[in-house]
Amino acid sequence: MYNLLYTLIIHLVFMKNYCFSFLLLFVLVASCGQTKTNEKIDRKAVVARHCPHVTAFDSLSSLSVGNGNFCFTADVTGLQSFPELYAAGMPLGTQSQWGWHSFPNVNKYQLEETLKVYDFGHGHKELYATQFNEKGRQQAAADYFRSNPHRLHLGIVGLEMVDSKGNLVRPEGITGINQRLNVWGGVLDSRFLADGVSVSVQTVANSERDAVAAKVVSPLIKSGRLSVKFHFPYPTGAHTDDACNWNLPEKHQTKLIEQGEHYALFQRMLDQTVYYVRVDWTGGAKITEKAPHYFLLTPEDNDFSFSATFAENKPETGDSFEQTVAKSTCYWEQFWTNGGFVDFSACKDERAAELERRVILSQYLMAIQCAGAVPPQETGLTYNSWFGKFHLEMHWWHAVHFALWNRTELMERSLDWYASVEPVAKDIAQRQGFDGIRWMKMTDPSGLEAPSKVGSFLIWQQPHFIYMAELVYRKKHSPEVVEKYKDLVFKTAEFMASFATYDAPNHRYVLKGVIPAQETLRASETVNPPFELSYWHYALSVAQLWRERAGMTREPKWEEIINQLSPLASANGLYLAAETALDTYTDIRFTSDHPAVLGALGILPESRLLQKDIMTNTMDWIWDNWNWDKTWGWDFPMVAMCAARLGQPERAVGALLMDKRTNTCLVNGHNYQDNRLRVYLPGNGGLLTTVAMMCAGWDGNTTNTPGFPKDGNWDVKWEDLLPMP
DSSP, X not given: OHHHHHHHHHXXXXXXXXXXXXXXXXXXXXXXXXXXXXXXXXXXXXXXXXXXXXXXXXXXXXXXXXXXXXXXXXXTTSSOSOGGGTTTSSOOOEEESSOEEOOOOTTOOOGGGGEEEEOOSXXXXXXXXXXXXXXXXXXXXXXXXXXXXXXXXXXXXXEEEBOTTSOBOOGGGEEEEEEEEETTTTEEEEEEEETTEEEEEEEEEOSSSSEEEEEEEOHHHHTTOEEEEEEOOBOOOOSSBOOOBOSOGGGEEEEEEEEOSSEEEEEEEETTEEEEEEEEESSSEEEEXXXXXXXXXXXXXXXXXXXXXXXXXOOSOOOOHHHHHHHHHHHHHHHHHSSOEEEOTTOOSTTHHHHHHHHHHHHHHHHHHSOSSSOOOTTTTTSBSGGGOEEGGGHHHHHHHHHHTTOHHHHHHHHHHHHHTHHHHHHHHHHTTOSSOOOOSEEOTTOOOOOOSSGGGOOTTTTHHHHHHHHHHHHHOOHHHHHHHHHHHHHHHHHHHHHSEEEGGGTEEEOBSOOOSSTTSOGGGOBOOHHHHHHHHHHHHHHHHXXXXXXXXXXXXXXXXXXXXXOOOEETTEEOSSTTOTTTTTOGGGSSXXXXXXXXXXXXXXXXXXXXXXXXXXXXXXXHHOOGGGOOTTHHHHHHHHHHHTTOHHHHHHHHTOOOGGGEEOTTSOEEOSSSOSOOHHHHHXXXXXXXXXXXXXXXXXXXXXXXXXXXXXXOEEESOOOXX
16 A cells, blocks of 8 residues: 555645645655565564584584674684684674775775776766776786785684594584574574584674674583684785685784783784774683784683674774673564564465575675665675675675665665765766766775776666665654755756757667676677666656755756656567677577676666567567576575566566576575675675565566465565555
8 A cells, every 4th residue: 555655645745736745755755664464474483494403513503693793604613723624615704894904005006006998978088996907917906906906714613622632623523413403582502512522602793893702511611621712814915715815924913912811812914904803701711812913712611701802993892702692682573563564474386495494594694794784795795796896786685675664774874884885986077077076986985986897887886875865864854864965866867867868860869889788798889788777767866856855846857857868679579788888689698697687677776768579579588588696695686586577477586496507595585696706695685676676676666565476375474565666
């Protein structure tokens, strides 16, 4: 009901019928949180069905605890005792949103050295930060700024155990493994035998600070055979790895700068980067230095607990294990009892249980990995990919689901970052001869644009800020939201308007000089990619609404572009990958990578630019012929969203659960891609966005659970989800 009310309110605002629109708004707000079931879902029971259970070493089954800004990933011991076993799988990371490092710029490279002039027919030259095909200083500068800054592994926190003969316990000495992650409370419970002696470890992340705490119970402690190790690496600066270089101890410093009866404070210095690690413990214990950057905390009592707090600035205090558990329990209780929820237990389709598992674990993973102060990297806070940097075209996939699952505040955490890097985005637009601000693609907290032969030419990250700001407004409907985000909405739209080029002979606006979401296309020869065209139409239209909400008139230039944007190009009843890609359906280059054309109706609502019959034909062809082995984790949700809007619910479910490598969901819930990307969180976020819209629908939809088949096999119960635009 409320998606129809929202659409009607927008229409009434256009007609300046403010009284009636206010009345409908009241009804909308009152109905937004209502359940779509006759009785409340037993949320705790649903979550309990899907708590990961691990009984053996497996490099892809590590489990994590975190808070969105900090994440700690553990092996079967509940800590990071055997990181070498997981380095090529799902690494045992300790990462934060603030923990970054740059190698010294000894050659004094300047970002300007990475710029190259292009002419894409916009009427002026454009400077792009790119990579160069030939070796030399320009390429070396590009390499430096791509890999710097890079995200840090803040330090290994694990167990070091000794067997009865005085030898270190190796993985083969660990038996009887029984590990379970309590997703409802955020506590990891690990039980095992080390050299035949029982060990129990409970691990939990602090919900309010970047800290992990653990309680260890074992007879090994009293006999002096168990210690907690703190081992600190130098960064690798590599594209994709665990960020741990253990071979350069002389390159960094770890100093024990303070020590008390129940705490120790370390200072870490890596070139110009400095951070601190405070360890607090209960009972008697001693701390010793085993080797450079390697310390052991050896307790005296069989029941022992400690916490490790990581911070940019010197922390004066640390929470105990009990305090950390209390905070975590409170946070996760609030998380699961508030916001959206879906229960598939009444469904008869045999695939429903697996879909429910993916939904529950994806919510947990996105909350601990992607709900931070800056947009997340594609591998979250588990291990580094693309040097630990984040990709703004992926921010939609990481964040939009939070709003649809009625947890808008988690999405808003990272929206403030955009204001902090606005000057950088403005400089990018200006040097390319455009108005407004052009959001970078691959970046870091500073907003530095990483040079790229692909990323610098993408544009589909540009409208994301407008889309997400609109979701915040749809939730709150307040003048404060408009005031907070309007400047960035308008400046984002200003770039979009100036980037669209008027094609006078054909009386239309075109998009050119871009690499689209389907990255197999080339910037120099691509005109009017369909998803980007549709996104330009949607975002500029929303920006006009924001002008009206701000008490301003509609911008004439934007209106002209909205009305004269090119329709999506088609041939033989099928949409093309771009107007210039006439061999879309015969060239493997166009049938691999992302089937982005489906995003034009799926991610986005229907617009005047497309015809649903042609999109239906295109969906049919892609479903039967696409090179599915060359897709990515978020492609399957994108296909499902398009199928749902086309009235193909069986295909929507089939897309979400398609049996392909890049649609794999591991025991811990992570979306596996390949040997390089064992974690791929855009796939998890896309799944949640899609399930929300399949349940709650989208603007103009009148059916409950429109994305699920009405064959009697999908009795889906849901609460507190919001419709997509």
